Amino acid sequence: MTVSWRDVARKDFEDAVRSRLLWGLTAVFVAFLTMSLLSAEQLFPEPVTVDAAMALSGVAMLAQLFVPGIALAVGYTAVVGERRSGSLRVLLSYPFSRGEVVAGKFAGRLLVTGTALTIGFAAASVLVVALYGVPDAATFVGFVAVGVLLGLTFTALAVGGSAAASTRGRARTLTIGSFVGMVFFWKPVVVGIYYAVTGSLPGVRAESWYFLLKRLNPLEAYRVVAGAVLDERVDAVPEFPLEDVPANAPAETLELSNRLAGEVPFYLADWFSVVVLLAWGLVPVLAGYRLFEDADLG
């Protein structure tokens, strides 16, 4: 009978539950969902009757910024915080391996993020019903599941960065920097690559690899999956009009199947974006663990 990552996770969650951070973030998340649901109608340019799915797509647009924000705030100090405060030295004086510490921290922070998001989404569901009528159950469950998946993905990024970094500042730069990169620079960079390779901006029709590169961004993956679940378009925030596409192009023209020359390849199917999200939920933690495993924790 020895110790395991579960012991670390339990300690971590117990510690976090006593922290104002968790409850503060949960409160902020609930407030955010409430506000965005109340104002969902204003998110649509034309005066249309907003149904539950449309309202949720408005929430998804804002959630793509908010959910990662919460996950990063919860996770980026997970390992490095203990490393700097010296409590890691106490923890590691017991028979834990470093792998168990990272795994336990990851599990603990997943529980924390998961708790905050579950409470937030539960409150949101009450509002959705009150404001926009009962949504299709499968749609709503799917919407919540994708939101939670996004939260878990960014928790992984946060914990991975936290394990990789030797100071809190570096962990912050690494994790929040990655997020900022995904929000602001991913698409411009991909468009730039496309321009460098083909000599023109991506138009209504474009090469399939262009769409793949775009969808490797976990935020784009979230937009794709959430859009598919709601059967509504989920726009990027902020949106960069870099493609050579007429501003008033009808939604139908912008359907992916209409922008590709041939069949939609498997890697552009909606399910592949779930794989992308899951991969982002694993790779950063593994990379962070590798660096942590070899680090001097003096």
Added chain:
Amino acid sequence: MTAIRTTDLTKRFGDVVAVDGLDLRVREGEVFGFLGPNGAGKSTTIDMLLDYVRPTDGTATVLGMDVREDSEALRERVGVLPDGIGLYDRLTGRRHLEFAIEWTDAADDPDAILDRVGLDDRDAARSVGDYSKGMQQRLALGMALVGDPDLLVLDEPSSGLDPHGIRRMRDLVREEAERGTTVFFSSHILGQVEAVCDRVGILADGALVAVDTVEGLRKTVGAGSELRLRVTEDPGVDIAAIDGVELVRSADGFLRVACSDPRAKARVVTRLTTAGVEILDVDSDDASLEDVFTAYTTNGGVGNTESEASVPVEEVVP
């Protein structure tokens, strides 16, 4: 059997050599004092034994287990009070002990441990965030004692403790040693090590400069004991020539006579009295280990102890 054995253990951080080819043997069951000034490499050595820091070169075993390969297994049998620790501010003292008991798979009673380190029920119920540095240190010491470890590693255990806490810590070390626990204990303050250690190792600039018993170290340095005499005036007597007298210094109306032979003290007093010098007070002391320590850890080395006088004194020219 050896509790700790390092072979050519070396750690470099960039250009800085923190530990330089250390060969250390700590016997099972002994209390070993690991001494050295701040920055000598004590904590880095301990960090390597616990696998917090990876050696650049060399190997180390603890309780016969390789510190890298068998780190988890060896940490099951070692209790550690690391230097520069932090605890979990939001958890209570009692919860910390409960976790420690769980993690070591031990059957200890938290109350018994609290009692041993001098924390009461009220303290235990408080969050550690409200603890003073000394209380945190006591709690961490308690956590190290959980599970009756075979080896206790204490890195600067007295930091933050008041004199009472230091005494209690010393008693705990003795108790543990009596139960057969090996204690490896680092400090930059000699007074704390002297009283409890079977042997002492002195580390300077990452290398061991001496390993011996406290008594043995004193002998090596040659400082037997010191006689302090309060006199009214400069005696003008040739004391330094007396058999067994090593060095004579005078400052602020005190004559300080270092003797390699305790019998020389009586000769000095007799000689002064015979010469009609009025002696106001007599005091005698074993050479402080502080002197020994200074001798080893400053660049002069053992041979030059006499020139290493750190207090402004002038030599008496008879």
